[in-house]
Amino acid sequence: MMSSLLDGHLTKIVLVVLVATVVRWCVSLNSHSGQGKPPMFGDYEAQRHWMEITVNLPPKEWYFNSSANDLQYWGLDYPPLTAYHSWLCGMIAKFINPEWVALYSSRGVDNPTHKLFMRSTVLVADFLVFFPAVFAYFLYTDKIKFDKDRTIAILCCFLYPGIILIDHGHFQYNGISLGLTVLAVVFLSTDHDLLGSMAFSLALNYKQMELYHAMPFFCYLMGKCLTAEKENWFFKLAKIGIVVISTFFLCWLPFLTSAESALQVLHRLFPFARGLYEDKVSNFWCTLSLVVKLRQMMSREDLVVLCGGTTLAALLPSSINLLRNPTIDRFKLALVNSSMVFFLFSFQVHEKSILIAAIPVCLLLHERPFPCFWFLLISTFSMFPLLVMDGLVVATIATGLLYFTIATSNLDFGPYTSYFPGNRISVPQERNDVRLLIATMFWLSLLGSVVLAVASLTLTPPKKLPDLFPVLISAYSCCHFVLFTLYFHWWQFTCGSSETMTKHRVSARNEKKKRT
Secondary structure (H helix, E strand, O other), X not given: OHHHHHOOOHHHHHHHHHHHHHHHHHHHOOOOOOOOOOOXXXXXXXXXXXXXXXXXXXXXXXXXXXXXXXXXXXXXXXXXXXXXXXXXXXXXXXXXXXHHHOOOOOOOOOOHHHHHHHHXXXXXXXXXXXXXXXXXXXXXXXXXXXXXXXXXHHHHHHOOHHXXXXXXXXXXXXXXXXXXXXXXXXXXXXXXXXXXXXXXXXXXXXXXXXXXXXXXXXXXXXXXXXXXXXXXXXXXXXXXXXXXXXXXXXXXXXXXXXXXXXXXXHHHHOOHHHOOEOOOOOOHHHHHOOOOOHHHHOOXXXXXXXXXXXXXXXXXXXXXXXXXXXXXXXXXXXXXXHHHHHHHXXXXXXXXXXXXXXXXXXXXXXXXXXXXXXXXHHHHHOOHHHHHHOOOHHHHHHHHHHXXXXXXXXXOOHHHHHHOXXXXXXXXXXXXXXXXXXXXXXXXXXXXXXXXXXXXXXXOOOOOOOOHHHHHHHHHHHHHXXXXXHHHHHHHHHOOOHHHHHHHHHHHHHHHHHHO
């Protein structure tokens, strides 16, 4: 199957990867998080510091505060798989230049050669994890042929500005955890549930924010087990449980020497003391704070309970729907809905966490391009204050315009195609008042984003309101995200399921007959 799909399209694949690589490398030539801003610098220094710590200290000391490991200076707060990745990169760095990871003295190191090394590690991660996962997803998706549509879908996924600007500009390795999640979706889509469970467990063990996707994985797999033959459901569930537990056990093995060690890792992964949200994030609580100062009215413990309860309540509709109708289409939509609910309502949310919802939306882009494209544009815009702070304004504009041009010229927006001047797809020009209204809202939405972005760059806010523009951008984006969350829930609840479920049950009965 793979060879037939690839036959005659190798040139397109090479070109897609080449374009994606060139764009990433051009962005990497810009400044990064915290560049030239001592004493803490930024995420770039955090990732480098983790290499320093993991190379020079034994695993049992990675998560503990000590004279050699000051947790107040970018202490390791990601799961073990991130630590192992940092160790591997650190060993390579030590081989090239030991001064890059020398204990203490390497803090704040930032020269062209080291920057080249660090940027290269992110690009290699994309080549090894993110790119193959996205290719695998579209190669095994039957809804589009391996022609221009599939090529454009892959290209739009690779050129999504959000992940490029954060990973190759700001500096992180989101492509690894998100790539592993996409790979898990591929496995579940092809009925390799055990491999899918392992891939998602690895994603969780790389970045704890993948908990945003945990409920859909649980509900989908549990739903499949419950709809299987009565004598097989427990056996299926047990196999999945064994795979998940085994994967976690192997990842956590060096930290299971004592209860204190394991609990310290958990304490580092979930630092509730940091607060309700980071900076001016585009979620519900930050927007609500404009009129209701929850952080002044409630204790941190009460806020944790409030956020947890609200998140759980908002998760239930999508989760129950998926549990009762475990189809792959509903599962992919539930990934979006779950991550959006966590982003909007959970405790301690970062602006970059919108990427966790954006990548599943990228996978749906070819199914309903218009709303997905709209969401992806706003998700990138929501991070604009952070990107400005990192000195990535030019990179943001360039990648945004490139993405907008490629998408609006080549995606089939269905009945909305005629509202995109320059689109190459020929469709009947059927316009009506509802579509005209929605298309007008789209263009006004983008106009509002542009106006806010330009204003934040050119106007000086009042002295009493120094954060005026970041707050306006976060509130503006949050309003969009609430509406998008409602839309994606509606999509999940209305997508067909009876036919797919019938096929699933018939397939299970046929397999049983073959065994007997």
